[in-house]
Amino acid sequence: MKNFGQDLGIYRKNDRSTTVFCLVGPTAVGKTALALELARAYDAEIISVDSMQVYRYLDIGTAKATPEERRLVPHHLIDIVDPDEDYSLARFLADAAKALADIGRRGKAALLTGGTGLYLRGLREGIFDLGPVDEQLRAELARRLAEEGGAALHTELQRLDPESAGRIHPNDRQRLLRALEIFYHSGIPWSEHLRQSRQHALLPPEVPVIGLACQRDILYERINRRVESMLAAGLIDEVQGLLDRGYGPELPPMQAIGYRHMVQYLNGSWTLEQARELLARDTRRYAKRQLTWFRQTAGIKWCKPEDLTTIKGVIEQS
Numbered sequence: 001m002k003n004f005g006q007d008l009g010i011y012r013k014n015d016r017s018t019t020v021f022c023l024v025g026p027t028a029v030g031k032t033a034l035a036l037e038l039a040r041a042y043d044a045e046i047i048s049v050d051s052m053q054v055y056r057y058l059d060i061g062t063a064k065a066t067p068e069e070r071r072l073v074p075h076h077l078i079d080i081v082d083p084d085e086d087y088s089l090a091r092f093l094a095d096a097a098k099a100l101a102d103i104g105r106r107g108k109a110a111l112l113t114g115g116t117g118l119y120l121r122g123l124r125e126g127i128f129d130l131g132p133v134d135e136q137l138r139a140e141l142a143r144r145l146a147e148e149g150g151a152a153l154h155t156e157l158q159r160l161d162p163e164s165a166g167r168i169h170p171n172d173r174q175r176l177l178r179a180l181e182i183f184y185h186s187g188i189p190w191s192e193h194l195r196q197s198r199q200h201a202l203l204p205p206e207v208p209v210i211g212l213a214c215q216r217d218i219l220y221e222r223i224n225r226r227v228e229s230m231l232a233a234g235l236i237d238e239v240q241g242l243l244d245r246g247y248g249p250e251l252p253p254m255q256a257i258g259y260r261h262m263v264q265y266l267n268g269s270w271t272l273e274q275a276r277e278l279l280a281r282d283t284r285r286y287a288k289r290q291l292t293w294f295r296q297t298a299g300i301k302w303c304k305p306e307d308l309t310t311i312k313g314v315i316e317q318s
Contacts, residue, residue, distance in 0.1 A: 018104035020203065021315050023113040024049065024120055024294055025212030026287035028222040030305035032065055034212065035113040036073055037308070042109045042315070045074040047099050049114030049123070052256050054092070055083050057242055060235045061258030063226070076103075083242065083253045089122045096123060097202055112203075117293035120209070124299075126197030134185050141177050141184075150176060161189035208318035210311055211300040213291065220284050227280045236262050257282050 019042070023035055039046055048054070052062040056079045065075055076099040081087050096112070096119075103110045112123065145153055154170035157179055164179045182190045213219075239254075239262035247254060249263045258279055265275040294300060301314045 018100060019044075019109035020100070020207050021109070021111055021318070022049070022120065022123075022203070022207060022209040023111060023212065024117075024209060024300065025115060025305075026219065026290040026294075027063070027115055027283060028226045028287065029212045029214060029219060030222075031113050031115070031212060032063065032069070034305055034308075034311070035111055036065070036069055038311070038315070039073040039111050041312070042111070044109035044111040045076065045099075045103045045106075047096055047103075047110055047112045048075060048077040049096075049112050049116055049119045050077075051087070051092075051116040051119060052253060053078050053114070054080050054087050055253045056081065057083060057238070057245065057247075058253055058256070058259065060230050060233050060238045061256065061262075063230075083247045083251055089118060089127060090129070092119050093122050093127065093202060100202065115290050117290065117297065120294075120297065122201075123203045124198075124201055124205075124207075124209075125194065126199070126201040128193045128197045130182065130185055134181070137184055138177075138181055141180055145173060145177060153177075153180060156180065157183075161191055163191035164189060205299065206318060208314050209297075209300045210314055211294050211302045212305045213302050214304060219287060223283045223287060224280050227276060227283065230258065231276065236265065239263060240266060257286055 021038075021042075021044075023031055023038065025031055035046055038044065046065075050062065052058060053064050054077055055062070058064075064078055069075075070078070077092070077095055080095065100110055112120075114120075141153075150170040150173060153176055154165060154168070157168070157176065158165040160183050161179060168175045168179060170176065179190045182188075182193060186193070214222075235258060239259055242254065242259070243249070243263070243266070249255070249260070249267075253259065254263060261270075261275045261279040261282070264270040265272055270278070303311050303314065
């Protein structure tokens with residue numbers, strides 16, 4: 001298992017290197033239990049890669065590690081903002097950089113684990129800031145797409161940014177418009193922005209990323225059991241407590257899976273049985289989307305959650 005030292009931007013590490021590895025996968029696949037086992041095996045601290053676990057008071061519905069588990073292994077980027085605060089990818093990367101630097105100074109390994117694919121991409125590829133959105137440019141490109149069609153704009157993109165054109169289908173309207181917007185806004189092709197941002201990414205390519213997956217029927221059964229256990233653990237009371245604190249249902253965290261379902265039950269729109277069934281259904285759909293995202297991500301080594309020998313081999317041979 002290789003160590004590496006790297007500049008972390010505004011959070012600079014000392015000259016000691018840090019061992020880093022990642023564990024990702026869909027909700028309910030078993031990341032938490034395995035992460036604790038791996039952290040103890042490799043003397044690691046855990047950095048959460050989860051866009052909902054950053055919020056205070058959202059505990060049961062986000063399946064956070066318990067206080068007892070967090071006493072066993074230090075966890076980072078859990079309970080760091082209130083539910084009415086904005087939390088972006090850029091802020092996550094800054095917080096992750098600080099956590100990596102702090103862990104490195106203590107001479108520990110770092111295990112990044114979670115299910116938010118966008119955060120993993122940011123860790124591995126970095127981000128670039130185009131500044132304020134040019135609404136006039138965006139509207140003009142949308143008008144042109146409607147009038148000229150995707151084929152014409154794709155031909156234009158081939159001239160301006162052939163690399164991006166090669167990976168964007170003419171019918172992919174959203175990415176086609178995004179590529180043209182980036183070029184006309186900055187004068188630099190999207191492909192070049194990506195190359196530059198990767199040079200400053202927190203995680204270099206050699207950091208191992210392990211993906212957990214199991215048979216779909218097994219995963220869905222685990223999800224169904226998790227829904228029941230969350231309800232038994234007091235998810236309804238947790239959501240009522242958030243509402244009582246003044247955190248309204250319009251806030252992004254309150255729109256997350258589990259929270260919006262319990263809000264619908266508490267306001268009388270759904271029965272408890274409806275809320276339970278829809279929560280399980282929507283969690284299964286979310287898990288499917290997570291798997292689709294991660295399977296489109298290069299470099300992930302897929303393992304079964306129970307195959308500890310293979311997982312350790314991936315970590316130690318990287």
